[in-house]
Every structure is written in structure tokens, then in C-alpha cells.
Amino acid sequence: MKNLVKAIIAIAIICAALMYTVHSLDKTSSKAGANVLTVYNWGEYIDPALLKKFEKETGIHVIYETFDSNEAMMTKVEQGGTNYDIAVPSEYTIEQMKDKKLLLPVDHQKIPNLKNIDADFLNLDFDKKNHYSIPYFWGTVGVVYNPNMLTKNLDFSSWNQLWDPSLKGEILLVDSAREVLGMSLNSMNLSLNSTDSAELKKATDKLIKLSPNVKAVIGDEVTQLMVNGDAAVALTWSGQAADMMYDNEELTYTVPDEGSNLWFDNMVIPKTSKNVDGAHQFINFMLDPKNAAQNADYVGYSTPNKAALKLLDAEVVNDERYYPSAEVRDNLHVYKDLGKEKIGEYNELFLKFKMSLQ
Amino acid sequence: MQNKRSGSITLVPYYVWIALFVIAPIVLVGYYSLLDLEGNFTLENYKNFLTPVYLKMTLSSFWYAFLITTVCLVVSYPAAFIISRLKNKQLWLMLIIIPSWINLLLKTYAFIGILGQSGPINAFLASIGFEKQQMLFTSASFVFVSVYIFIPFMILPIFNSIDKLSPALLDASRDLGASRLYTLRRVMIPLTMDGIKAGIQAVFIPALSLFMITRLIAGNHVITLGTAIEQQFLVTQNWGMGSTIAVFLIIFMFIIMAFTGEKKKKGASRRGKN
Incomplete structure (x- = not known):
């Protein structure tokens, strides 16, 4: 009995210590203040060096979290209690999120690098005129x-x-x-x-x-x-x-x-965003040809960024397994x-x- | 009198707990099972359940739960008996319980590695000149891994009842001329029946609704009601149908509980009469 009481006390102390640590960590990260950007992405889906580069260029601190299914991501955004500024859902999920009013519109004025995206990947059925989403990979x-x-x-x-x-x-x-x-x-x-x-x-x-x-x-x-x-x-x-x-x-x-x-995975700004401006900066940063090429090289998926294609290994870009010809794409x-x-x-x-x- | 009153006050948290976490969820599941996708009341889900797809699924769930429970029992009873006769029985018991502290998912992933084509078992088979065997994604591997996971839950109650059984009773039976088998059949098993029943309950009911392992180990070659519930809630987001399957599972569980509980009562009353 004595041991049991000791064990319970020990567990309580450990829990209290952990809660305190989490609390103080939270405080320091929120102290970094307005300039925090929370990115919610698939696992293994970005070159971590790019996040560092973004932090250095803009002074915005990035918190990076990952999900493993569209449904899980949408549920988390829907339930609230999160403040994701960027998420990367697939096209059919974007349709659903649009219907549920979970997305903020993207201001194209703030994303000059949008011109780098191949027109084939813009203005698609799931999001006409790209009001809410910007292509990431396909x-x-x-x-x-x-x-x-x-x-x-x-x-x-x-x-x-x-x-x-x-x-x-x-x-x-x-x-x-x-x-x-x-x-x-x-x-x-x-x-x-x-x-x-x-x-x-x-x-x-x-x-x-x-x-x-x-x-x-x-x-x-x-x-x-x-x-x-x-x-x-x-x-x-x-x-x-x-x-x-x-x-x-x-x-x-x-x-x-x-x-x-x-399929397309696209960057969106969930309505939970607290740093909409930073989110636009992030999207613009990822569309920069050099950054997009570096990211595609690291992740191994196909980039919709036609300016980045020129910077990528010709062997990869001409590999029809990754970049099928327009003829195949019609099918x-x-x-x-x-x-x-x-x-x-x-x-x-x-x-x-x-x-x-x- | 005072005792009784303080007793009923201390029972309040228990009643609140039961109301919030046992009765309310069951009522909610029952309520959702009557809703269609648009939230209208309907009996469509129940009609849907009574189609061949789900009935076949129910049958296969029961079949596999039965297999898993039987294998668990056959392995656990002798094991519990041997452990209860060992010198360091608490230590041995501990060794059997420790794996149940490890996360289920981790254990399952470990088995993917062990049973795979390039896993240690196949490497061993190959080294002694046998052909590589396909073990992963078979119903046999599903039963094997499930049995491994459930064995502690079967051994524990059986061990407790065997441990409480006085060895003198077995000796007496032997002295009075009963054979070993007869002693086992007429003395030991009846006296440890409570443990066996508790073990069966602790294994059969969760085994009915296993999911995850059906995908990771059986590669969906085994489909149980649990798999269907998971799919209805997470993928299809048809909470109504998912709840309906859950309602049937709950009914099955009550039937099993009644079945394994009733005999216990009978045994008690008979003992009372004597």
C-alpha cells in the first residue's frame, strides 16, 4: 500500500513537471510573438534547409508539424484549438474544406512568384482561379x-x-x-x-x-x-x-x-491562421524557382514550377515516369x-x- | 444505518461515472445508428447490416475470435499451471505481462519485419535449405499475432484461479484413485472455471472487434467488424452505419457476457445449497 502511494505521488510529480515544461516552452514560443508561422504538412514533404533559409530571410520563426492523412488534417483544422497558417491538402480535400468554409482566400498580389507556375496547373476544377490554393507538388x-x-x-x-x-x-x-x-x-x-x-x-x-x-x-x-x-x-x-x-x-x-x-497537393491558408501575411510570404518563398527546385530535388515529387524545372537535373525532368508528356497527361x-x-x-x-x- | 448512508454517498461518483461513460455512449451509439448521411431518422442502416456482405463479415469475425480464443486457452492453461508451480512464479508472471506494456502498434510493426520475406524466420529457413515461405498476409499469421497479443489477458485470470486452488485437493483426488486426466477433468477444471471464463471474456470480446492488425498483418485478407467500423467512421464518414455495426457488436458482447456469466451463478447457488 505504501509503495502504491509512493508510485502515485511519483507519477503525479512527473506529470506536473512535464506540464510545467510544456507550459514554459509554449510561453517562449509565443513570446517570439507575432512573427511565428505554423506550417502543417505531410511527413517528409519539405527540405528542412528551406525552412531555415526562410527564417533567416524573413525573421519569421517557423513551427513545423506533420499529418499523415487529408482527413486527419481537416478534422484538426475543423475542431479548432490550432493555429495553422499553412496546410497542404490534396485537391478533393480542398473542395471539402472550401464547402465547410475552412479556408481563407489567397491574395495573388502578394505572391508575385505565382508567374513561375505552369499554367497547366492553375485554374483547375477543384479551385477555379486559385482563390484558395497554390500548387505545391503533383x-x-x-x-x-x-x-x-x-x-x-x-x-x-x-x-x-x-x-x-x-x-x-x-x-x-x-x-x-x-x-x-x-x-x-x-x-x-x-x-x-x-x-x-x-x-x-x-x-x-x-x-x-x-x-x-x-x-x-x-x-x-x-x-x-x-x-x-x-x-x-x-x-x-x-x-x-x-x-x-x-x-x-x-x-x-x-x-x-x-x-x-x-493528383495535386496545394498550399492553403486555413481559417485558423494568425499570421496571414507570413503565410503569403511563405507561399511566395516556396514558389521561388531556386527554392522550388531545391525542394523538388529533396522530396522527389514533381514540381508544378516551370521556372524551377530549368534548374533541375535534366535527367529527372525528361524522365516521363516523373514528368509525363502532355499527351499522357491528357489521359x-x-x-x-x-x-x-x-x-x-x-x-x-x-x-x-x-x-x-x- | 450510518454506514449504509455513507456507503450510498461514496457510490455517487460511481453512478456518475457509469452514467457518463457507459450509459451515455451506448445511448449515443444507438441514436447515431438511426441516422442517415443527412441526419434524418431511418432504419436503412439496419437493413444494410442484414445484407450478405455484413453477415458474412460477422461470421468471419466470430470465427477468427473463436480461433484466437481457443488457441489462447490451449496455450495459457498449461502455461498458467506450470507457472503456478514454479519457485519464482511472480517473476515468470511478470515476464509474460511485460510485453503487454509495449504499444500494440510497435509490436505489430515488429511482426511485419519478423514474418516478412527478408525477415529472420525466412532467413533461417533459407539457410537450412528450405524455400522462402509467404507468412505475412495470411490468416494464419493474423491468428498467431493476435494470440501473442492476447495471451497475457488469458494467462492472468487463469493463473489467479489455479494459484488459489489448494494442491491438497489434487492430491486428495489422486489418493482416492482418480487418474491424472480424471482429476484434471473433474477437479481442477471445474474449480478454475471462473478464471477460464474471465479469460475467455477478456480475449473473445476484444478479438471480435480487432482492426489494424487485420490490415498490417493480414493485409485485409481478414475483414472483421472492427475494420468496417473504422472505415465507416474515418474514410466514409458515415457515422450512422458505423454506429449500427457497433450496436450489433454491443449486442453480441452482452450475449457473450450473459452466456459466460450465467453458469457462474448457477455454480454459486449449487454450492450454496450444499
Whole structure:
């Protein structure tokens, strides 16, 4: 009993000490005062040297936090209690955040470097005239594979090659309804934004036929598994594929001819921002050609900054795996926010597909 | 009299706690289960649950929870018995409990490494001339990892009841001519039944709603009700359907509790009569 009381007291003291430390740390950071910028970004999605450079140039202190899913990020902004000045959601989330009035408009006057962005990436459907968002990185959904592990000579120029019987138990899929059902829709030359229930059912039936080839449906663990050679083929995003190829040179990435998803991550200013001016400075800073090139080089995703492309390694820029030609890009489509009900239908069907895995 | 009154005052925090954290959440779950995406009242979710997809999922949840509980029991009972007969039994018990202090997610990730193609088990198999085996993303690996995670919860109650059991009773049974098996069947197991039931409850119910491991270890080859709830809340954001599945889970849990609790009462009353 005595020991128990001692233990409880010890825990209480430790908690009090920790709370005090957190409190005093908070105080010092808020003392740095008005000139603090809180950036909320995906993990491993910026060159830390750039943050230092930004602090030095502007005198603004940057607090950097990371999230791992659009939904988690949006929930945090929505619930309040945070003061993020910059966030980097994907396009369909921007649509939702716009609808929920979670974003502040971006003042283009304060971002002269906007001229560096390729016009192809501006004025897109999810945010006409870029009222709320500025492009950060973009990429595709495709197939990453290890040619040395294939028993048959496949190049995945068509999605339908995934159904090849020689791939039994070799395919990893991302655990995301839009990507997987979209892939099946694309393989039948249908739109990945389809809202036609008959088409979706057809896509699901086709997916169920894929199940013998599916090794697992998982999340970010795909990267490590592909690098280790646990599977021969994976459906994944171009950026993740770039990470894998960096660690395992046997791997290669391709976007099948029928078309696929084109995605954008964009900088936005959440309504929680306390330093709107600093946020604009930050966006402008990231659009500077030199900074954008340095960032793209570090992160490995494709930059929408056409002035930065000239500064990047020609080998990377001309690599169609990262920067597909305009011709290929015509076949790529951006996800639209289909509304809760349709998303629910996609997920129900995806669940049905997952149930067919044995 | 005074004792009784002070007793009822000290019970107040307990009632408040139960009302806030047991009854209110269940009522809320029940309420949400009656809402559709737009927040209108509907029974659609329940109709949806009674379709083959969810019924099959319920069946597979029960099947895997049953497998996990059975394997846990088969491993834990002898283990608890052996530990209770050891000299440093508290130390041995501690060694079994310590892994449960480590975060579940960390343990699961460790198993991805251990069971993977380039993991130590496959490296060992390869070194003695066997072919590499696909262990990760199979239902067997799912059961194995779940059993590993749940074993402390099974061993503890069983150990406690075996530890309380007087060895003299077993000796007496043997002296009176019962075989080892007969002693186990008619003396030891009935007298430690409470521990077994507590263990089954502590394993079966959480095993019904496992999620995460179904993705990380089974690669979604195993889909349980827990997986579906997670998806409905986080991805689809259909709280109504998620709550409906939760309502069914709660009902199943009550059934299991009643099932494993009732016999205990009967046993007690019989003992009372004697």
C-alpha cells in the first residue's frame, strides 16, 4: 500500500513537471510573438534547409508539424484549438474544406512568384482561379514493379496486365477505395469519377476477379515491402514509387495507357491562421524557382514550377515516369469530390472486394 | 444505518461515472445508428447490416475470435499451471505481462519485419535449405499475432484461479484413485472455471472487434467488424452505419457476457445449497 502511494505521488510529480515544461516552452514560443508561422504538412514533404533559409530571410520563426492523412488534417483544422497558417491538402480535400468554409482566400498580389507556375496547373476544377490554393507538388497513380521478379515479360502498358495469371499473389494494393476502384474503372476505359452505380458494380466484379493476384491491401507499409522484395507489383502514387526506386534500383514505375489519376497537393491558408501575411510570404518563398527546385530535388515529387524545372537535373525532368508528356497527361484525371453518398458507395464496394480476398 | 448512508454517498461518483461513460455512449451509439448521411431518422442502416456482405463479415469475425480464443486457452492453461508451480512464479508472471506494456502498434510493426520475406524466420529457413515461405498476409499469421497479443489477458485470470486452488485437493483426488486426466477433468477444471471464463471474456470480446492488425498483418485478407467500423467512421464518414455495426457488436458482447456469466451463478447457488 505504501509503495502504491509512493508510485502515485511519483507519477503525479512527473506529470506536473512535464506540464510545467510544456507550459514554459509554449510561453517562449509565443513570446517570439507575432512573427511565428505554423506550417502543417505531410511527413517528409519539405527540405528542412528551406525552412531555415526562410527564417533567416524573413525573421519569421517557423513551427513545423506533420499529418499523415487529408482527413486527419481537416478534422484538426475543423475542431479548432490550432493555429495553422499553412496546410497542404490534396485537391478533393480542398473542395471539402472550401464547402465547410475552412479556408481563407489567397491574395495573388502578394505572391508575385505565382508567374513561375505552369499554367497547366492553375485554374483547375477543384479551385477555379486559385482563390484558395497554390500548387505545391503533383503526381500520378500507377504501377511500380520489379522486372526481375516477374516470370512473364509484362510492362504494364495496360491496367489489364495486372489480371495476368502469372502474377498470382504478387500484387500489393493501397487501402483506398478511390485508387483501387478507379484503377478498375480505368482498365475498362471508364471514368475514375464515375457515379454510375452500374459501372461501379462492373468495376467491383472485375476487381473480385483480381483477388487471386492480390497479396495484400495495405497502407504506407507498401514502400518497405516493395523495397525488401516482398512483392513484385504494387499500385501506388508516383511520389511513393520515387521513394521506393531510390532505395531499390531494380524497381520501375509506369502509368498504364488507359489513363489514371492525376493528383495535386496545394498550399492553403486555413481559417485558423494568425499570421496571414507570413503565410503569403511563405507561399511566395516556396514558389521561388531556386527554392522550388531545391525542394523538388529533396522530396522527389514533381514540381508544378516551370521556372524551377530549368534548374533541375535534366535527367529527372525528361524522365516521363516523373514528368509525363502532355499527351499522357491528357489521359490523367483529377478526382472530383463525389459527395458523401457516392464515396460511401465506393467504400461499400471496396469492402465487398476486400471480403473476396482469401 | 450510518454506514449504509455513507456507503450510498461514496457510490455517487460511481453512478456518475457509469452514467457518463457507459450509459451515455451506448445511448449515443444507438441514436447515431438511426441516422442517415443527412441526419434524418431511418432504419436503412439496419437493413444494410442484414445484407450478405455484413453477415458474412460477422461470421468471419466470430470465427477468427473463436480461433484466437481457443488457441489462447490451449496455450495459457498449461502455461498458467506450470507457472503456478514454479519457485519464482511472480517473476515468470511478470515476464509474460511485460510485453503487454509495449504499444500494440510497435509490436505489430515488429511482426511485419519478423514474418516478412527478408525477415529472420525466412532467413533461417533459407539457410537450412528450405524455400522462402509467404507468412505475412495470411490468416494464419493474423491468428498467431493476435494470440501473442492476447495471451497475457488469458494467462492472468487463469493463473489467479489455479494459484488459489489448494494442491491438497489434487492430491486428495489422486489418493482416492482418480487418474491424472480424471482429476484434471473433474477437479481442477471445474474449480478454475471462473478464471477460464474471465479469460475467455477478456480475449473473445476484444478479438471480435480487432482492426489494424487485420490490415498490417493480414493485409485485409481478414475483414472483421472492427475494420468496417473504422472505415465507416474515418474514410466514409458515415457515422450512422458505423454506429449500427457497433450496436450489433454491443449486442453480441452482452450475449457473450450473459452466456459466460450465467453458469457462474448457477455454480454459486449449487454450492450454496450444499
